[in-house]
Amino acid sequence: MFEGTAVTAHLVLEDKIFVNAKDKLDLEMTNIRKNIIDKAMAQPSWGQTFPKCFIPLEIELIKLIEKKVPIITMVQMKKINSGHPIKPLTHFELKVFLKFQHAIGKLLYFDVPNLDQHIILSPTHLIDAFKSIVTDKRFCEGDKKRKDLWDVMSEKGVISKQAIDELWRQHKYHKFQKDKDHLLAMMNYLDILVEPKRYDSQHNRILPDFYYVASMVRTTDYTGYLQSISFMQRNIGIAFQSSSLIIPPALSFRLISYCLSIWSIKTYGEHDVNMLFHRCAVFVIDTSLDMHISCEDDQIIIRLVHSRNRSFILKDLASSISECLASALNKISQLYIKSSSEQCDITTKSFEMKLCCSAPEDPCFLSIDDLSSIGGTWLCPSHGIEHGMYTLTSWITTKETEKCQLNCPVLNEEFLSEVPSALHLRRLSLLFDVDEVRVLVIHLGLSYTVWSDLYKMEHEPELLKFQALRCCFENSAVTFNEIRKAVEAGEIQNPHTICKMCYISSLDEFVISDSQPEKWDIVLTDEHIDKISPLIGKKSLQFLVELEMDFHTWEQINYRQTERDLVALNKSILNEWKSNLCKATNVRPSMRKIGQAFKNIGKDITVLEKMLFC
Ligand SMILES: [Zn+2]
Ligand SMILES: [Zn+2]
Ligand SMILES: [Zn+2]
Structure with missing residues (x-):
């Protein structure tokens, strides 16, 4: 009946159903019902709970997209919401609505300061804006301005804010000019453009006049940094190795961008070269310490390079940096999975952290599990470089020693008769897990009903533990000694665990x-x-x-x-x-x-x- 007309595209049901509207018990109605339910269940958002009141707003937004409105402000959004005949959403519900729409990929909305005042209705608008800056060389042919920008970016990895402004003033990109600040803030948030850290004389942050674009740099390191004098004696390294897959270049750009947002780029050599290259960069950690990052196809190698000797690299610094980078890599690879359309199974687990030898190129690796079996030193197989245990363990957070000193507080009567402060209680709650805290508070005299009520109400474990302890202390003045007795009676860890509650200010x-x-x-x-x-x-x-x-x-x-x-x-x-x-x-x-x-x-x-x- 509809063959050859535009309506065909809207016909989704395969079955032909004939309904007799006069017949109350027409069996064909069940057929329609079944077909509609099947179609609904085949939708990707099936199974997600979805408040009815979202629907009219969604329709309003679709109308705007049809009118080719790519971005609206929060003020406009609120106007649309309040102008609706049906009961408008509250401010909180509106945020839930926007976050939900963001999660299912219909729009872009980030509930963070500076970004929460705009809603990008058409995500391709942001992508187009991004592509006007970051692009392939062949798209710059015949456009001298863009070609010049491309040359600077591919050599130095920087673009000035003024250049973006001039670019977007051109007729072709005029559509980005109106929401320029928001588009740039988004690209900054997504680590596509990175603002370097700059400070005034009072050490307050000031806005720099350019961005880094790590993905655009094409140059390789020709400065001889890795070959510099005594490099081998000055560096310690780790590698994040991907067990299954090739690390996509996009992922390494994101990691370098992340570092650009934290540390400043090193300038090196007699020509003061900015050490930002293709999938490789050197950052300044402090006046005598650099960090060299090099991303290869199947691994990322991180080196800390001291100006004099690797034994001066402080343990805690290396382990804190490796913790931050590991968590960043984790976050980036998950984002990458979410945003990439192709199936790809890079997961956190597929990155293994290994220790590297100090050779500048093709280093040997040592798995952390093998560390205990190598004895005092590691002679790396390919280069024969000796690595002491002290340098090897720099990257790893050492477990705190359980031993107490002679004047430990648990043995001090005067201390034991004191009542702990709120700070002590918070520290105490961090020392034990939820189960241990349950045993402890019961031994301190809290009734089981109070505990189980708290347990049902409070889902955040840190809050639960602290609340439970506070309940014990509200009723009576519990001393350190009573805590010690309860810990002993409940056989929780060992009595000296509570010594950690009272660090002596050194x-x-x-x-x-x-x-x-x-x-x-x-x-x-x-x-x-x-x-x-x-x-x-x-x-x-x-x-x-x-x-x-x-x-x-x-x-x-x-x-x-x-x-x-x-x-x-x-x-x-x-x-x-x-x-x-x-x-x-x-x-x-x-x-x-x-x-x-x-x-x-x-x-x-x-x-x-x-x-x-x-
Ligand atoms: Zn339709
Ligand atoms: Zn080696
Ligand atoms: Zn102790």
């Missing part, structure tokens, strides 16, 4: 022996925050506790930080501390407090000192 001792103790009195700046964040590694929660923030703050920060990016997480903790907690409590955000917290999470204070004051 930062003060450290400062006194120092020639300029006043240097720790400086106020934490943006630049400090950027520098310290990678040093905390995965000890984010412990660090937050040591800065005397509570678990609700942790919950909020952690919730905002949906992708596992350790550096960003640590940065939000430091920002939160400086701009909210310190302001609210009228505390001066001094480096001394940061140093103390850094030391209390078991990190080497000299790492921080070198980073900040050298």
Whole structure:
């Protein structure tokens, strides 16, 4: 009946169904029902819960897309929402709606500061904007301006903000001009364009006038950096090896972009070459330490290079950096799986971390499991270089020693009669897992009903543990001694675990022996925050506790930080501390407090000192 007409495209049912509208019991109706249900269940979003009230908004957005509106602002979105005859969504529901639409790939919306005021209705708009900057050389033919930009990008990996502005002023790209700031902010957020870190004389962040575009660099390292004098004695290395697949170039660009957003690029040699190359880069960690990253087809090799000798590389620094890079690699490879249309099974597990020998090229590898069986030193098979255990273990977080000193608090009567503070309780809750805390609080006299009520209400384990402990302490003044007895009676770990609750402040001792103790009195700046964040590694929660923030703050920060990016997480903790907690409590955000917290999470204070004051 409809053959040859445009309507055919809308016909999806194979069956021909004839309905007798006069017959109440017409069996064909069941057929229609079945067909519709089958079709619905075949839809990709089948099974996802979906509030009815989303539908009218979705229709409004589709209308806008049909009118070729690629981006709208949050203000416009709210207007559309409130102008609707059916009950409008609340602000919270609207965000849920946008995040849902984002998750199913219909639009782009990121609920983060600076980006949450715009909604990209047509994701291809962003891709087109991106392609106007990052493109293949053959698309620049006949366009001198773009060709020149391409040459600079392929050689140096940079593009000036002014050049983008001029490019988008051209008629062809005019459509990007209107929402320029948002499009650039998005590309920055997605690590396509990276803003280098720049500071004013007060160490506050300032906006640089150019971006890095790591994916565009075509040059290779010709500076002889890897062949420089005594390189072998100056570096330690690790490799992230992909067991199954070739590492896609896009993934290595993302990793280099990630590093560009944290550390600055090294300039090297008599011509001060910027060490950013094709899938390879050198970053400045501190005045005497560089990080060399080289991405190959099946592995990524990371080297820390000291200016004098590898034995000067501080252990805690190497392990914090490897933690941050491992989590970034994890995040990037997962993003890559999500965004790539082709089937690809790069998973976290397919990256194995191995130790590298110090040879500048074709290094030997040592798996971390084999480390214990090699004895005191490792003579690498291909080059015969000797590697001491001290340097080899630099990358690995060493387990804290369980032994206590002679004057350990558990044996000190005076200490045991004290009542723990809120900070002590938070530390205590971090020392045990949920099961151990359950045993502990029951031994401290909490009734099982109170525990099971808490257990049902609180799903965040860190909050649950702390709440349970706080309940015990609300009822009576529980002393350290009672905790010790409960730990012993419940046979939880060992009694000395609780010694970790009361670190003795040795930062003060450290400062006194120092020639300029006043240097720790400086106020934490943006630049400090950027520098310290990678040093905390995965000890984010412990660090937050040591800065005397509570678990609700942790919950909020952690919730905002949906992708596992350790550096960003640590940065939000430091920002939160400086701009909210310190302001609210009228505390001066001094480096001394940061140093103390850094030391209390078991990190080497000299790492921080070198980073900040050298
Ligand atoms: Zn249709
Ligand atoms: Zn070797
Ligand atoms: Zn002890």
